[in-house]
Amino acid sequence: MxxxxxxxxxxxxxxxxxxxxxxxxxxxxxxxxxxxxxxxxxxxxxxxxxxxxxxTIPIQNIAVYPTQPQQLTKEQEITMLENDAKVVEAEQKALNQELEEIKKRIEELRKEK
Structure with missing residues:
Protein backbone atom coordinates (compact mmCIF):
# COMPACT_ATOMS: atom_id res chain seq x y z
CA MET A 1 0.00 0.00 0.00
CA THR A 56 9.69 -27.65 -29.31
CA ILE A 57 7.93 -26.22 -32.30
CA PRO A 58 8.35 -28.27 -35.46
CA ILE A 59 9.76 -26.32 -38.35
CA GLN A 60 7.43 -26.50 -41.29
CA ASN A 61 9.09 -26.88 -44.65
CA ILE A 62 6.94 -24.69 -46.85
CA ALA A 63 8.32 -23.81 -50.24
CA VAL A 64 7.07 -20.58 -51.73
CA TYR A 65 7.29 -20.37 -55.47
CA PRO A 66 7.27 -16.99 -57.17
CA THR A 67 4.27 -16.34 -59.34
CA GLN A 68 4.15 -14.45 -62.58
CA PRO A 69 2.56 -11.01 -62.42
CA GLN A 70 -0.88 -10.91 -63.95
CA GLN A 71 -1.27 -9.06 -67.20
CA LEU A 72 -3.75 -6.19 -67.07
CA THR A 73 -6.18 -5.60 -69.86
CA LYS A 74 -5.94 -2.26 -71.63
CA GLU A 75 -9.13 -1.05 -69.91
CA GLN A 76 -7.79 -1.98 -66.47
CA GLU A 77 -4.48 -0.26 -67.18
CA ILE A 78 -6.23 2.90 -68.41
CA THR A 79 -8.43 2.99 -65.29
CA MET A 80 -5.42 2.46 -63.03
CA LEU A 81 -3.41 5.21 -64.72
CA GLU A 82 -6.34 7.65 -64.59
CA ASN A 83 -6.72 7.02 -60.86
CA ASP A 84 -2.98 7.54 -60.35
CA ALA A 85 -3.15 10.80 -62.29
CA LYS A 86 -6.01 12.05 -60.08
CA VAL A 87 -4.02 11.27 -56.94
CA VAL A 88 -0.90 13.02 -58.25
CA GLU A 89 -2.93 16.09 -59.29
CA ALA A 90 -4.48 16.30 -55.81
CA GLU A 91 -1.03 16.07 -54.22
CA GLN A 92 0.28 18.74 -56.59
CA LYS A 93 -2.59 21.07 -55.68
CA ALA A 94 -1.95 20.58 -51.95
CA LEU A 95 1.78 21.20 -52.37
CA ASN A 96 1.15 24.36 -54.40
CA GLN A 97 -1.13 25.70 -51.65
CA GLU A 98 1.50 24.93 -49.03
CA LEU A 99 4.17 26.63 -51.15
CA GLU A 100 2.03 29.77 -51.46
CA GLU A 101 1.53 29.87 -47.67
CA ILE A 102 5.28 29.59 -47.14
CA LYS A 103 5.96 32.40 -49.61
CA LYS A 104 3.37 34.62 -47.87
CA ARG A 105 4.99 33.96 -44.50
CA ILE A 106 8.42 34.83 -45.90
CA GLU A 107 7.08 38.14 -47.26
CA GLU A 108 5.45 38.93 -43.89
CA LEU A 109 8.73 38.33 -42.09
CA ARG A 110 10.67 40.49 -44.56
CA LYS A 111 8.22 43.39 -44.08
CA GLU A 112 8.62 43.20 -40.27
CA LYS A 113 12.37 43.92 -40.50
Whole structure:
Protein backbone atom coordinates (compact mmCIF):
# COMPACT_ATOMS: atom_id res chain seq x y z
CA MET A 1 0.00 0.00 0.00
CA UNK A 2 1.56 3.28 -1.01
CA UNK A 3 0.24 5.23 1.97
CA UNK A 4 -0.15 2.23 4.30
CA UNK A 5 -3.89 2.92 4.53
CA UNK A 6 -5.16 -0.34 2.95
CA UNK A 7 -6.51 1.45 -0.14
CA UNK A 8 -4.17 0.03 -2.77
CA UNK A 9 -2.84 1.85 -5.79
CA UNK A 10 -4.98 4.79 -6.92
CA UNK A 11 -7.29 4.20 -3.94
CA UNK A 12 -8.97 1.21 -5.58
CA UNK A 13 -8.99 -0.98 -2.49
CA UNK A 14 -6.97 -3.94 -1.22
CA UNK A 15 -5.65 -6.68 -3.52
CA UNK A 16 -5.68 -4.43 -6.60
CA UNK A 17 -1.93 -4.03 -7.00
CA UNK A 18 0.92 -6.34 -7.95
CA UNK A 19 0.73 -8.42 -4.78
CA UNK A 20 3.98 -7.11 -3.32
CA UNK A 21 2.81 -5.78 0.04
CA UNK A 22 1.60 -7.05 3.39
CA UNK A 23 -1.88 -7.71 1.98
CA UNK A 24 -0.72 -11.02 0.47
CA UNK A 25 0.59 -12.21 3.85
CA UNK A 26 4.30 -11.62 3.26
CA UNK A 27 6.49 -10.58 6.16
CA UNK A 28 8.17 -7.84 4.12
CA UNK A 29 6.71 -5.67 1.39
CA UNK A 30 8.23 -5.23 -2.04
CA UNK A 31 10.76 -7.23 -4.03
CA UNK A 32 12.12 -9.08 -1.00
CA UNK A 33 9.29 -11.59 -1.29
CA UNK A 34 9.95 -14.98 -2.88
CA UNK A 35 8.32 -16.01 -6.14
CA UNK A 36 5.53 -18.58 -5.87
CA UNK A 37 6.72 -22.09 -6.70
CA UNK A 38 4.82 -25.17 -7.65
CA UNK A 39 3.45 -27.20 -10.49
CA UNK A 40 2.24 -25.37 -13.56
CA UNK A 41 4.46 -22.37 -12.99
CA UNK A 42 6.70 -22.62 -16.01
CA UNK A 43 8.67 -25.71 -15.06
CA UNK A 44 7.71 -27.70 -18.16
CA UNK A 45 5.17 -29.97 -16.45
CA UNK A 46 2.81 -31.04 -19.21
CA UNK A 47 -0.61 -32.34 -18.20
CA UNK A 48 0.62 -32.72 -14.62
CA UNK A 49 3.19 -35.29 -15.68
CA UNK A 50 6.28 -35.44 -13.56
CA UNK A 51 8.83 -35.68 -16.36
CA UNK A 52 9.82 -32.31 -17.79
CA UNK A 53 9.46 -32.42 -21.57
CA UNK A 54 11.26 -29.99 -23.79
CA UNK A 55 8.74 -27.92 -25.67
CA THR A 56 9.69 -27.65 -29.31
CA ILE A 57 7.93 -26.22 -32.30
CA PRO A 58 8.35 -28.27 -35.46
CA ILE A 59 9.76 -26.32 -38.35
CA GLN A 60 7.43 -26.50 -41.29
CA ASN A 61 9.09 -26.88 -44.65
CA ILE A 62 6.94 -24.69 -46.85
CA ALA A 63 8.32 -23.81 -50.24
CA VAL A 64 7.07 -20.58 -51.73
CA TYR A 65 7.29 -20.37 -55.47
CA PRO A 66 7.27 -16.99 -57.17
CA THR A 67 4.27 -16.34 -59.34
CA GLN A 68 4.15 -14.45 -62.58
CA PRO A 69 2.56 -11.01 -62.42
CA GLN A 70 -0.88 -10.91 -63.95
CA GLN A 71 -1.27 -9.06 -67.20
CA LEU A 72 -3.75 -6.19 -67.07
CA THR A 73 -6.18 -5.60 -69.86
CA LYS A 74 -5.94 -2.26 -71.63
CA GLU A 75 -9.13 -1.05 -69.91
CA GLN A 76 -7.79 -1.98 -66.47
CA GLU A 77 -4.48 -0.26 -67.18
CA ILE A 78 -6.23 2.90 -68.41
CA THR A 79 -8.43 2.99 -65.29
CA MET A 80 -5.42 2.46 -63.03
CA LEU A 81 -3.41 5.21 -64.72
CA GLU A 82 -6.34 7.65 -64.59
CA ASN A 83 -6.72 7.02 -60.86
CA ASP A 84 -2.98 7.54 -60.35
CA ALA A 85 -3.15 10.80 -62.29
CA LYS A 86 -6.01 12.05 -60.08
CA VAL A 87 -4.02 11.27 -56.94
CA VAL A 88 -0.90 13.02 -58.25
CA GLU A 89 -2.93 16.09 -59.29
CA ALA A 90 -4.48 16.30 -55.81
CA GLU A 91 -1.03 16.07 -54.22
CA GLN A 92 0.28 18.74 -56.59
CA LYS A 93 -2.59 21.07 -55.68
CA ALA A 94 -1.95 20.58 -51.95
CA LEU A 95 1.78 21.20 -52.37
CA ASN A 96 1.15 24.36 -54.40
CA GLN A 97 -1.13 25.70 -51.65
CA GLU A 98 1.50 24.93 -49.03
CA LEU A 99 4.17 26.63 -51.15
CA GLU A 100 2.03 29.77 -51.46
CA GLU A 101 1.53 29.87 -47.67
CA ILE A 102 5.28 29.59 -47.14
CA LYS A 103 5.96 32.40 -49.61
CA LYS A 104 3.37 34.62 -47.87
CA ARG A 105 4.99 33.96 -44.50
CA ILE A 106 8.42 34.83 -45.90
CA GLU A 107 7.08 38.14 -47.26
CA GLU A 108 5.45 38.93 -43.89
CA LEU A 109 8.73 38.33 -42.09
CA ARG A 110 10.67 40.49 -44.56
CA LYS A 111 8.22 43.39 -44.08
CA GLU A 112 8.62 43.20 -40.27
CA LYS A 113 12.37 43.92 -40.50
Missing amino acids: PGGDQTGPLGLGPMTGRGLGYCVRYNTPGYANPRPRGFGRGFGWRRWGFVPIER
